[in-house]
Amino acid sequence: MAQRTGELVGEVNSAHQLDNDALFRYCSSHVEGFPVSSSRFSVSQFGHGQSNPTYLLEVESGHLVKRYVMRKKPPGKLLQSAHAVEREFQVLHALGTHTLVPVPKVFCLCTDSSVIGTPFYVMEFLEGRIFLDPMLPGVAPDRRRALYHATANALASLHSADVDAIGLGSFGRRNNYCKRQVERWAKQYIASTGEGKSERNPKMLTLIDWLRENIPSEDSSGSTAGLVHGDFRMDNLVFHPIEDRVIGILDWELSTLGNQMCDIAYSSMLYIADFSQGKVKHNNGFELDISEGVPSLEEYLADYCSAAGKQWPVAGWKFYIAFSLFRGASILAGVHSRYIMGNASGGKRAQDAGEKANDLIQIAWSYIQRETVLSKNPPSVTKGKDEGLESGGRFVPNKKVKDLRDKLIKFIEERVYPMEQEFSKLAQSSMRWTVHPQEEKLKEIAKKEGLWNLFIPLDSAARAREILFDGRGDDAIGTGFPNQLGAGLSNLEYGYLCEIMGRSVWAPQVFNCGAPDTGNMEVLLRYGNKEQLQEWLIPLLSGTIRSGFAMTEPQVASSDATNIECSIRREGDTYVINGKKWWTSGAMDPRCKLLILMGKTDFKAPIHKQQSMILVDINTPGVKIIRPLTVFGFDDAPHGHAEVSFENVRVPAKNILLGEGRGFEIAQGRLGPGRLHHCMRLIGAAERGMQLMVQRSLQRRTFGKLIAQHGSFVSDLAKCRIELEKTRLLVFEAADQLDRFGNKKARGALAMAKVAAPNMAMKVLETAIQVHGAAGVSGDTVLAHLWATARTLRIADGPDEVHIGTIAKLELKRAKL
Numbered sequence: 110m111a112q113r114t115g116e117l118v119g120e121v122n123s124a125h126q127l128d129n130d131a132l133f134r135y136c137s138s139h140v141e142g143f144p145v146s147s148s149r150f151s152v153s154q155f156g157h158g159q160s161n162p163t164y165l166l167e168v169e170s171g172h173l174v175k176r177y178v179m180r181k182k183p184p185g186k187l188l189q190s191a192h193a194v195e196r197e198f199q200v201l202h203a204l205g206t207h208t209l210v211p212v213p214k215v216f217c218l219c220t221d222s223s224v225i226g227t228p229f230y231v232m233e234f235l236e237g238r239i240f241l242d243p244m245l246p247g248v249a250p251d252r253r254r255a256l257y258h259a260t261a262n263a264l265a266s267l268h269s270a271d272v273d274a275i276g277l278g279s280f281g282r283r284n285n286y287c288k289r290q291v292e293r294w295a296k297q298y299i300a301s302t303g304e305g306k307s308e309r310n311p312k313m314l315t316l317i318d319w320l321r322e323n324i325p326s327e328d329s330s331g332s333t334a335g336l337v338h339g340d341f342r343m344d345n346l347v348f349h350p351i352e353d354r355v356i357g358i359l360d361w362e363l364s365t366l367g368n369q370m371c372d373i374a375y376s377s378m379l380y381i382a383d384f385s386q387g388k389v390k391h392n393n394g395f396e397l398d399i400s401e402g403v404p405s406l407e408e409y410l411a412d413y414c415s416a417a418g419k420q421w422p423v424a425g426w427k428f429y430i431a432f433s434l435f436r437g438a439s440i441l442a443g444v445h446s447r448y449i450m451g452n453a454s455g456g457k458r459a460q461d462a463g464e465k466a467n468d469l470i471q472i473a474w475s476y477i478q479r480e481t482v483l484s485k486n487p488p489s490v491t492k493g494k495d496e497g498l499e500s501g502g503r504f505v506p507n508k509k510v511k512d513l514r515d516k517l518i519k520f521i522e523e524r525v526y527p528m529e530q531e532f533s534k535l536a537q538s539s540m541r542w543t544v545h546p547q548e549e550k551l552k553e554i555a556k557k558e559g560l561w562n563l564f565i566p567l568d569s570a571a572r573a574r575e576i577l578f579d580g581r582g583d584d585a586i587g588t589g590f591p592n593q594l595g596a597g598l599s600n601l602e603y604g605y606l607c608e609i610m611g612r613s614v615w616a617p618q619v620f621n622c623g624a625p626d627t628g629n630m631e632v633l634l635r636y637g638n639k640e641q642l643q644e645w646l647i648p649l650l651s652g653t654i655r656s657g658f659a660m661t662e663p664q665v666a667s668s669d670a671t672n673i674e675c676s677i678r679r680e681g682d683t684y685v686i687n688g689k690k691w692w693t694s695g696a697m698d699p700r701c702k703l704l705i706l707m708g709k710t711d712f713k714a715p716i717h718k719q720q721s722m723i724l725v726d727i728n729t730p731g732v733k734i735i736r737p738l739t740v741f742g743f744d745d746a747p748h749g750h751a752e753v754s755f756e757n758v759r760v761p762a763k764n765i766l767l768g769e770g771r772g773f774e775i776a777q778g779r780l781g782p783g784r785l786h787h788c789m790r791l792i793g794a795a796e797r798g799m800q801l802m803v804q805r806s807l808q809r810r811t812f813g814k815l816i817a818q819h820g821s822f823v824s825d826l827a828k829c830r831i832e833l834e835k836t837r838l839l840v841f842e843a844a845d846q847l848d849r850f851g852n853k854k855a856r857g858a859l860a861m862a863k864v865a866a867p868n869m870a871m872k873v874l875e876t877a878i879q880v881h882g883a884a885g886v887s888g889d890t891v892l893a894h895l896w897a898t899a900r901t902l903r904i905a906d907g908p909d910e911v912h913i914g915t916i917a918k919l920e921l922k923r924a925k926l
C-alpha cells in the first residue's frame with residue numbers, strides 16, 4: 110500500500126533538534142507565502158530516508174495550515190562531498206524553473222550555518238503517495254504495471270533535460286563518470302569501515318578491482334551522459350494522490366552529470382536484491398519472483414530505453430548492475446558507520462545497514478558469475494506502455510497527445526491553480542470587468558508551449574488553410590507564432606486534453622479554448638468566407654479579441670430555436686437587426702469584439718429556413734449591454750453573461766454567414782463539437798472534485814477517524830468514481846463517433862454525453878462539497894463555482910429534456926425499422 114506523504118513524519122529525532130524560532134524567522138522573510146506571525150508553527154521529521162534530515166513544517170496562516178518541507182545537512186563531522194544540500198537546491202531550482210521534470214518547487218536556500226546549525230533549503234510539500242515497498246503489496250496488478258511505467262517515464266524525463274540550456278552545464282563532469290564513481294565509493298567505503306566503524310569486507314576490495322577492469326567504453330566517451338539523479342528508486346518518487354503518475358522526484362543529494370545508465374541500473378536493482386523489507390531478499394544474482402503485474406526487468410528497461418531514446422544496453426549491463434550493488438554496499442556501510450558514531454538520521458534502522466552491505470557485495474559477485482544477464486534484443490514494450498489513459502482500456506491517447514497532456518497538467522498545476530484565488534479576488538472586486546494581467550501573460554506562455562487552439566479539428570484547420578493560404582501550411586498567420594490552427598487533433602484526441610482544462614474554471618481561456626469562443630471559431634472555420642475569416646477569425650485565433658453567441662431570448666422558450674423573434678431585415682447593402690437577447694456569454698468581457706447573432710431573415714419561410722446567423726461588431730451603434738446576469742450569484746466576471754438589446758443595428762450585408770435561411774444548419778454544426786467540449790470539461794471538473802475530496806478525507810478527522818475511514822464516505826467515493834468513468838467512456842465514444850461519422854450520425858451519442866456529463870459532475874462535486882463541510886459551499890475552494898457551472902449545463906446548449914427527446918426518438922426509430 111502507498112503511504113501518504115503527510116503520514117511519513119514523526120517527532121524530531123533527538124540528534125536533529127532545531128531552533129524552531131530561528132527557522133520560523135528565516136522562513137518568514139525568505140519563503141514565498143510564509144506568514145510573518147502565526148499561532149502555530151510545528152516541525153516534525155520524515156522517518157523515511159537516512160541521509161539528509163528532512164522536516165515537515167506546518168504553519169497556521171489565517172484559517173489555512175500551510176505545509177513546507179525543510180531539508181538540511183546532518184549535524185557533526187561529515188564525509189567530504191556528501192550531504193551537499195546546496196547542490197540539491199541548485200538542481201531542483203533549474204529543473205523546476207525550466208523543464209517539465211516533476212520536482213517540488215524550491216523556495217530558498219540558506220547557507221548560513223548560524224541560523225539552525227547547518228545549511229538548509231525549503232521546498233514545497235507535495236501531497237501524494239509514496240510506495241516504500243517496490244513490490245507494491247496491496248496494489249492491483251494493472252496499477253502496478255502503470256506505476257512502473259510512470260517510474261520509467263519519470264526517469265526518462267529527467268534524463269532528457271538539456272543541462273546546457275537550463276544552467277546545469279557545469280554541474281559535473283560528463284565523461285569517465287563510472288571510473289570516478291568507482292574510485293569515489295571505494296574511497297568512501299574504506300573511510301567508513303575499519304576499526305571503530307563498520308567491519309571491512311575483503312570481497313568488496315576484489316569487487317572494486319573487477320569494476321575497475323570492466324568499465325564500459327561509452328563511459329569514457331560520455332555518449333550516455335547527462336543529468337544523473339544518483340538515487341533513483343520508487344520510494345524517492347511522490348505519485349499523484351489518485352492518478353498513477355509521478356508528481357515529484359525527491360532526494361537529489363547524489364545528483365550530478367554523468368553516465369545515465371547508472372540511474373536505470375540502480376532503479377532496476379530491486380529485481381536482483383530487494384532490501385525494502387528487513388532482510389535482503391535475493392535469488393543468488395538471478396531475477397527475483399516479482400509481484401504480479403510488475404513488468405519484468407527487461408520490460409522495465411525497454412520501457413525506459415524507448416521513452417528516453419537510449420540504446421538497449423546489452424554490452425554494459427552486467428557492469429552497471431554490479432556497480433549499483435557495489436555503490437549500494439558502500440552507502441550502507443557509511444550509514445552503518447554513522448549509526449555507530451551516533452549521527453545517522455535513520456536512527457535504529459541504520460543498525461542493520463552493515464549486514465545489508467555485505468549481502469549486496471555477495472549478490473554482486475553472484476551476478477558477475479552469470480553467463481548472460483540480458484537478452485540480445487529488447488522485448489516489445491507496446492504492451493502496457495500506452496494502455497488506457499493511465500492503465501488499460503479502449504480509448505488510448507497516442508504519444509503526441511500524451512505528451513501534450515503531460516504538458517497541460519504541469520502547466521495547470523504550476524501556473525493556473527496558484528492563480529485561482531487571485532483571479533477570483535479580482536472578479537469579486539469593483540474592477541471585476543477587467544482582465545487580470547497575469548491571464549494575458551499565461552496566454553503568451555501557452556502559445557510558446559504549443560498549448561494553443563488545441564480544439565481545432567484537423568478538417569476545419571485544413572479548410573481555413575485552403576481559404577486563407579491556398580492550402581499552404583503557413584499557420585503563423587503573420588502573428589509571430591506557429592500552430593495558430595491547433596495541433597492537428599481529432600475531436601477524440603482533443604477530449605484527452607480538454608478534460609484537463611476543465612479542472613479549473615480559469616484554465617480554458619488561457620489556452621484559447623474557452624466557450625463560446627471555440628464554438629464561434631468553429632463556425633467561422635466551417636462556414637466563413639475568406640473576408641470573414643480574415644477580419645474575425647485571425648484575431649480570435651491569436652486571442653487578441655473574444656466573442657459571444659447571441660441566440661437565446663428572454664421572451665420566448667429558446668430551447669426551441671424556432672421560437673426566436675429577433676429580426677434581421679435586409680436594406681440595400683446592410684442588414685438591420687432588432688431584438689433582445691440574454692445569456693450572451695462573453696459579451697461583458699472587455700476584449701469581446703464579435704457577436705454571432707441568430708435571428709430571422711424571413712418569418713414566412715418554412716420553419717427551419719427562417720433563421721440566419723450574422724456577424725455583429727459589438728461596438729456597432731444600437732447594440733446595448735443592459736446588464737450582467739448571475740448564476741447562483743456568480744457573475745463569471747470578467748467574462749460574464751449579458752442581456753443585450755439590438756435597436757436598428759446596421760451591419761454590412763457581407764456579414765451574413767453562409768447565406769439567408771442557413772442559421773439552423775450552422776447551429777447544428779456549431780453545437781456538436783461545442784457541446785462535447787462542455788462534456789469534456791465537466792469530466793475534468795469532476796476529476797478535480799475527486800482529487801479535492803480524497804485529499805480532504807485523508808487530512809480531516811471526525812469522531813476519532815479520518816473521513817476516509819468512515820464507511821459512508823468510502824461508499825460515496827467509489828460510486829462517484831464509477832459514475833465518472835462511465836461518463837468519460839460515453840464522452841470519448843461521442844467524440845470518436847463525431848470524428849468517424851460526423852455530427853448527424855453521432856447525434857445520439859452526443860445527446861447521451863450531454864445529459865450524462867453535467868449530471869455526473871454535479872453528483873461528484875456535490876459529494877466533494879459535502880466532504881469539505883462548510884468550506885465546500887464557500888468561496889475558499891473551487892468546488893462551489895465548479896458545481897454552479899455544472900448545474901447550468903443541464904440547461905445551456907439545450908436542456909436535458911431536449912437531448913433526452915433526441916435519444917428516445919432514435920431509439921423508437923430503430924424499433925420501427
Ligand SMILES: Cc1cc2nc3c(=O)[nH]c(=O)nc-3n(C[C@H](O)[C@H](O)[C@H](O)COP(=O)(O)OP(=O)(O)OC[C@H]3O[C@@H](n4cnc5c(N)ncnc54)[C@H](O)[C@@H]3O)c2cc1C
Pocket residue numbers: 625657658659660661662665666667668669691692693694695740750901904905906907908909910911914
Ligand atoms: C450559464 C449559461 C450560459 C449561457 N450561454 C448562452 C450563450 O452564450 N448564448 C445563448 O444564446 N444562450 C446561452 N444560454 C442560454 C441557454 O442556451 C438556454 O437557457 C437554453 O437553451 C434553454 O432555453 P430557455 O432558458 O429559454 O429555456 P426554455 O426553452 O424556456 O425551457 C425551460 C424548460 O422547459 C423544459 N423543456 C424544454 N424543452 C422540453 C422538451 N422538449 N421536453 C420536456 N421539457 C422541455 C426544460 O425543463 C427546460 O429547462 C446560457 C445559459 C446559461 C444558464
